[in-house]
Amino acid sequence: MAAHKCRVMHRSLRQTPPKAFGGEGVWLFAEDGRKILDSSGGAAVSCLGHQHPRVIEAIKKQASKLAYAHTAFFSSEPAEELAEKLVGHEPGGLAYVYFVSGGSEAVEASIKLARQYFVEIGEPRRQRFIARRQSYHGNTLGALAAGGNAWRREPYAPLLSQAFSHVTPAFAYHEKRDHESEADFVARLAAELEAEFQRLGPDTVAAFIAEPVVGATSGCVPAPDGYFKAVREICNRHGALLILDEVMSGMGRTGTLHAWEQEGIAPDIQAIAKGLGGGYQPIGAMLASGRITDTIRDGSGAFQHGHTYLAHPLACAAALEVQRIIDDEHLLDQVKDRGRQLERRLTERFGNHRHVGDIRGRGLFWAIELVADRNRREPFDPALKLHQKIKAAAFEGGLGCYPSGGTVDGRRGDHVLLAPPYVATPNEIDMIVDRLGRAVDLSLKNIGH
Ligand SMILES: Cc1ncc(COP(=O)(O)O)c(C=O)c1O
Secondary structure, three states: OOOOOOOOOOOOOOOOOOOEEEEEEOEEEEOOOOEEEEOOHHHHOOOOOEOOHHHHHHHHHHHHHOOOOOOOOOOOHHHHHHHHHHHOOOHHHEEEEEEEOOHHHHHHHHHHHHHHHHHHOOOOOOOEEEEEOOOOOOOOHHHHHHOOOHHHHHHHHHHOOOOEEEEOOOOHHHHOOOOOOHHHHHHHHHHHHHHHHHHHOHHHEEEEEEOOEEOOOOOOEEOOOOHHHHHHHHHHHHOOEEEEEEOOOOOOOOOOOOHHHHHOOOOOEEEEOHHHHOOOOOOEEEEEEHHHHHHHHHOOOOOOOOOOOOOOHHHHHHHHHHHHHHHHOOHHHHHHHHHHHHHHHHHHHHOOOOOEEEEEEEOOEEEEEEOOEOOOOEOOOHHHOHHHHHHHHHHHOOEEOEEEEOOOOOOOOEEEEEOOOOOOOHHHHHHHHHHHHHHHHHHHHHOOO
16 A cells, blocks of 8 residues: 655655644644643744634634625725724824735735835835844745845745845844943944945835844844834934834734834834734734825825735634733733743743853743853854754653754754743743753753753
């Protein structure tokens, strides 16, 4: 008999992952009987944990009324209500929302809206975008071109637009020089951004794009104090827009609904996704300032973009319920409380660990960075694939977490990202750190440390 072939193209074409068949709160249940503590909500997605009964009910209710109607003909009740919830109070001047199906689509829409805005106001020369190295903005070609992660870009480099250039990230652990104060570091990064505007020609730059807290590529890296104020000022001075990618760090993950609230600035355009729908439906969104949207309304009258599943009613109904639950259950307070506990426990467990160089994050968004040598901040040899070993050991020990490699420059470095559901209990936070500690030590032992 022919060997059974798995027809799904999984992430690894050599291994089929176990089937997940159920979940409850922070727990996921695998077909082989394993119970996995989901300490990263997949990739910072499942902010309410799994199978929240209110969200399941909201999806059922919407599905029984109307599953889909194309946005070329109709709006829908959940889309209008969700929009009102997100931008009805115009946070930071963001007054309109464009619903898509994920983070990459939200970033693509953000890039295109910025470009169209400048075409409409008679500044068509603005066609350059400045982003940062070691960032991730998604995997579609536009979003990938914006991203600055060398490994992700490499095979597709010939296809990526030259409209994007990259400056040094605000990644103090690796980029701040030892003699520099934090303020010196911020000043150097601001000077570099200013120099990049000058190199390109300030009137050719449409926008600067950045993650307020860098997620997947570097592991929960918040910017030093004053960095985003400096960036905002440079964009304003040159008439360029600021696009913030909060696909991973947004919607409460860092303790405020938007990560930018903690920076004392607001963007002109913002991308959100993961925590918007909490994984219950595929949904992302672009939030846009009133100024940009009103300009286009008064100009051509339409955003020249679109997808078949814009503002999908089921996705909007699920996200609306997720956002209502975050309010009703005061989950942002919980993110702050549990976040402090997670920081404390990580510091107790790894603060003196000889191979943990940095513990960083905000809210319920934390990472540890593994190093071969703490004093020199020297990463492990990438050939050891330490992050993969930690992922496997953690899973074996009943913990789902999100380790990645290439932390330093897209090639070298290992970190483990944690993004527990906002509903995690104190006991579950303790279990996450205990299980992670065991997986890290076991993996280090297996590579001879
Ligand atoms: C900051 C950031 N932007 C964009 C994306 C792309 O989102 P998606 O995978 O939903 O397309 C991600 C995904 O991890 C992300 O972390």
